[in-house]
Amino acid sequence: MRTASLLSLLLAPVALVAQAPAPALSLGERVKAERPAIDKLMAEFSFAEARKRAEALLPAARPVFDKKDNSTMVASCGVFLETAEAYRLAVETCDSAGAWEKALEYAKVAQGLAKECYGNIKEPFTQTVGGYNQLEARAKQVLAENADRIKELKAKTTLDAGERQELDLANSVEKEVPENAKWAKFFQTYLDVAKRDSASYDPLVKVMEDKLKSETDQVAAYVAGKGEVTKWVEAVVSTPAYLEAQGDKAGQARWLFRLATLDPDSKKVQHQLDILFGRASAPSAKPTKKGKKG
Numbered sequence: 001m002r003t004a005s006l007l008s009l010l011l012a013p014v015a016l017v018a019q020a021p022a023p024a025l026s027l028g029e030r031v032k033a034e035r036p037a038i039d040k041l042m043a044e045f046s047f048a049e050a051r052k053r054a055e056a057l058l059p060a061a062r063p064v065f066d067k068k069d070n071s072t073m074v075a076s077c078g079v080f081l082e083t084a085e086a087y088r089l090a091v092e093t094c095d096s097a098g099a100w101e102k103a104l105e106y107a108k109v110a111q112g113l114a115k116e117c118y119g120n121i122k123e124p125f126t127q128t129v130g131g132y133n134q135l136e137a138r139a140k141q142v143l144a145e146n147a148d149r150i151k152e153l154k155a156k157t158t159l160d161a162g163e164r165q166e167l168d169l170a171n172s173v174e175k176e177v178p179e180n181a182k183w184a185k186f187f188q189t190y191l192d193v194a195k196r197d198s199a200s201y202d203p204l205v206k207v208m209e210d211k212l213k214s215e216t217d218q219v220a221a222y223v224a225g226k227g228e229v230t231k232w233v234e235a236v237v238s239t240p241a242y243l244e245a246q247g248d249k250a251g252q253a254r255w256l257f258r259l260a261t262l263d264p265d266s267k268k269v270q271h272q273l274d275i276l277f278g279r280a281s282a283p284s285a286k287p288t289k290k291g292k293k294g
Contacts, residue, residue, distance in 0.1 A: 028082035098261035111201035
């Protein structure tokens with residue numbers, strides 16, 4: 001796509017912009033706007049509410065990538081990467097809320113969106129960047145080959161019609177150099193960002209897969225429970241060392257919310273959550289019996 005035609009798609013007359021109503025926020029802008037509130041809820045351990053707000057941002061349907069031309073691919077790429085970022089936020093909140101299966105599902109959606117985006121633009125945008133680089137190189141070559149003549153024309157105070165046409169052409173070629181460099185950088189930036197994001201969700205998927213596998217292995221290894229999740233939950237929540245191993249309050253809250261997800265009816269899990277959040281008192285330590293004096 002030539003620069004002029006792309007510019008005509010990206011730029012609008014000032015008068016029309018002034019008369020048009022304010023455009024709706026893009027998904028990326030909505031995620032950015034919601035992020036502080038969701039981060040605050042997470043800091044307050046209100047993981048379920050944070051999850052609810054994050055999931056409300058997710059689109060009703062998966063976007064479709066439009067490969068019609070460069071301008072539609074630029075727009076689609078932006079939508080795909082913004083949507084993947086929305087799913088990343090949902091992964092974070094679902095993970096903390098104990099919904100690990102849903103977190104893994106969302107992580108895979110984000111991973112798929114990012115990889116599809118890069119796969120769709122890799123070849124055409126690489127060719128586009130190469131095309132603009134060639135145009136820039138050709139313009140520089142023309143200017144170099146005609147440098148003396150251009151200098152001579154610019155030094156003249158009066159030009160005839162032919163000379164004026166010659167100089168106008170030279171000036172036009174000079175303007176093409178930065179324009180072609182600008183658009184090469186524009187499309188290269190999309191390539192670089194899409195390539196980066198195409199791999200950025202792989203670790204997220206692996207983390208969730210590893211957490212779920214580890215949990216499944218622990219449940220299976222609990223012989224007394226014979227593979228029953230609720231019996232395993234009962235056992236670990238009744239053992240203080242498991243809770244202590246989760247570290248700070250945030251880690252303990254996430255662990256207890258996961259147990260509550262696995263066994264919503266567990267009164268012991270709910271009691272531990274009540275203790276953690278100050279809604280109930282922790283049991284007092286039993287006094288140590290003193291030995292008899294001889």
